[in-house]
Amino acid sequence: MIKIARKNLTGWATTLAVLFMFIQVACDLYLPTITSDLVDKGIVLKDLSTIWHDGAYMLGVAAIGLLAAGGNVYFASTQAMQVGEKLRQQVYHRVLRFSSKEINDFGDSSLITRSTNDIVQIQNVMVQVLRMMLQSPIMLVAACVLAYIREPRLTRVFLISLPILAVVVIIVMYFAVPLFKSIQKKTDRINLIFREGLTGVRVIRAFREEDREQERFKRANRDYTQTGIKAFTLVSFLFPVMTLILSLTNVGIILLGSQLIANMTMQVGNLIAFMTYATQIMISFMMLSMIFVFVPRASASAARVNAVLEKPISVADAPQDDQVKVDPDTPASLDFNKVNFRYQGAEKLALHNLNFKVHAGQTLAIIGGTGSGKSTLVNLIPRLFDIESGQITINGQPIKKLSQHDLHQLISITQQKAVLFTGTIRSNLQFGNENATDDEMWHALEIAQAADFVKEAGGLDAPVEQNGTNFSGGQRQRLAIARTIIKPASVYIFDDSFSALDFKTDAELRLALRKDPQIQRTVTVIVAQRVSTVADADLIIVLDEGEVVGQGTHAQLKAENKTYQQIVDSQIQKGDEERASRTKKD
Template sequence: MWRLIKRIPFWAMFGAIVFALTQAIGELLLPTQTARIIDEGVAAGDMQAIYRIGGQMILITILVIISAGISVYISARTSQNLGRKLRNEIYTKVLQFSKENMGTYGEASLITRSSNDIQQVEVTVMMIMRMVLLSPAMLLAAVVMAVLASPELSLVYAVSGPVLALLIFIILRIVSPYFKSMQRKVDDLNLIFREGLTGVRVVRAFNKSDFEVARFAEANKDYADTAIKAMFRMSFLMPIMTTILSLTNITLSWRGAHLVAAQNLSVGVILSFVNYSFIIMFSFMMLGMIFVILPRAQVSAQRINEILDTEITIHSPENPVSIDRQAPGEVTFEDVAFRFGNAEHNVVDDINFQVKPGETLAIIGGTGSGKTTIANLLLRFSDVTTGAVKVNGTDVRDLSLNNLRDL
């Protein structure tokens, strides 16, 4: 994931940080202003203080809205541009794949990687630029402001904070494998769906429609069951967070009431503490959302990087020979043998023939006998294991791919 994040322009990351911090500072000033308007305005009956502090709160709110809007725009634009570039790169790379490269991944997986996986990365990048920068800043600053307002009352956070963080970590640790599994099962769904669509005539001809429907339904149910398990476990996150933070607010109110009664604390500070609790809860919620999508995004990023890092097995030579397109074409196979990858046996073996200009050659045989393989070797969709394929006496491996396929 870090490899993809490093593609984000510096100006975009800097802008997101600046406006996210501006938004955080503004939101953290509002509880302080609330305490002031209660203590200096309402409690003292000073309408001028209420108007003055209220006006400041309106200005701060406008600043928060503007900062949030700009931050969202920068994050959305950056994440979508990254997705666009990744789709272009993957499409360009796949067009250069040999038959062996294609066989390594499969068409269904390539479709998933260039669509669903990139969407996961886009969403995660936007969340990172918005929430990873904003949430920790707001969380830390809210705790600091609470400590400055009342060190004694802020001790409540010293208990509830670590408990909440530990429970969130446990739940996310349990859920993470399910999200990773879901991404792989999307591949299976796309594979079956693609095979059913592209081979629909064969499926109908052999009366296998019911078989294919049952096959898809089984894979679909497998994906749904995994998603349900993941979401069910994730569903505990929000009630746990709400319960702990509600207990925190109850404790703050109970302890704060005693401090107010003893005239050691003002009512406005208690209200500001309640607001800080909501900010802390919101920060934990945003961090929780990030930790939910990050495991899936990490898997997606790995799958995208696999495509980008794949070594192309078929490529043009450094100093290619050129054949004029208007020249008469002669095709020769000399002692050609071919096998797939680490297979034990050759698909075709000891193939020798010559087709001169104006001649026609028919190749017949059953399924899997090597008819398509011979055509693939001529066009260099695959390279021969031994022997040579020649055009006008020149080995096709000495020609550029553009020249060969143009012929």
């Protein structure tokens, strides 16, 4: 919490909030003194001018205290909201820089909770810090001192009430704080189940598992609810107990004070002032105890947010002095030299001894069975993961010596899952090139075989719903491919992005790619399951359990490589092979 406050609070605004708080406390503490004088010198002596004078004085002090309280509330609340705004921005910016490793370490649902619920907890406590956390101890100590100055003999009442109050607060904190900390983890659990239910709703319905998923969510929701009920019941228990203790304290003060007044050893005004100070002491103690209950929960949230902000990023840029720049006139190339890669904590290499090189105008195809490492290989090119050993170069430069910004400028990729953003077709294409003209967009759509259905949908300004749900799977893939094509790059990667296309559309799209002048000056990498998709590539890499078991053209591999022969025999029909050959000739 201290670290977050130091980094995100504005100095002058925080100073004003504290200054206004001191003014408010001074006014609150001064009012009982004025009240005492008004009673003793005005009411008791029936001095009307003193009553008017002290009454007006009280109104003035109260007005100043009210204005100061308003100023404190304004600056405290605005600072708390701005801290939340800054934290959300910092978390979002940090998460965008995470590699898949860091995202997997936290989990999607936990990251969502940390950027929403946890930051809200920090905001709420930040207001309390600038309001009650500073005000309560100052008020408590000052009121005790002033009460003692007014009448030391009555302070004996506090020797009984304050220890009882402290014991009650300690007991409540002992049981409530762990419950509040666990609420955040249970919030993660609810978000996880709810998110899985939303993203997997079709699977749930297809397997008729609605009842099981509802019961799963019900258990998590009930667990969260019961924990919250226990925690807030314990906290709520403080209010009636403190009210009872405050009332009994006032009773004790009145009993002792009445005896002193009867003995003519204390004035009535001092008793009234002392009771006011006693009320301030008890309320300050109550506010302080509430802060001690909620601060640990916010501290747990702050630790969770700091864990995101301070998480070491596994894929980082090289030092500025070691970075290199790529000459835009350098011919495109992609080179893997003795590359090995393993996932964190894995005993076995995921990819072993990868060696190949492709140049501008060439197409590299990667094929293999499920789990052979095809997507892992292409994810190494934009440094979504870092290799264990070896070297990957693009346009003659090692990718580790390029800044990630420069590296990603050289690469345009279509991932396995076609992701579209809420907006329009135009706004989605502008992700690839924000300065693209309408003609360039339509050109990319034509290459991706998407122009026809885009025209039917209403053109470039046709709406795209969340995740592109208003388009079919094949249409989403083609829009994602168009977004990849429209970006000027040296390496174009299509990670199994033709899987939802029929054979005819697949062939026409690849033919359009080969004929496009922009693509002809670059390296094209295609990951595919179908032999017909990779048959016309200049270099085909056959992967099996992370190892290259074959390299060459379709004809070479079909004649010499058993693994490739098995894939051909299991997939391709004679007609498909002839069609692939005709496509290559075209």
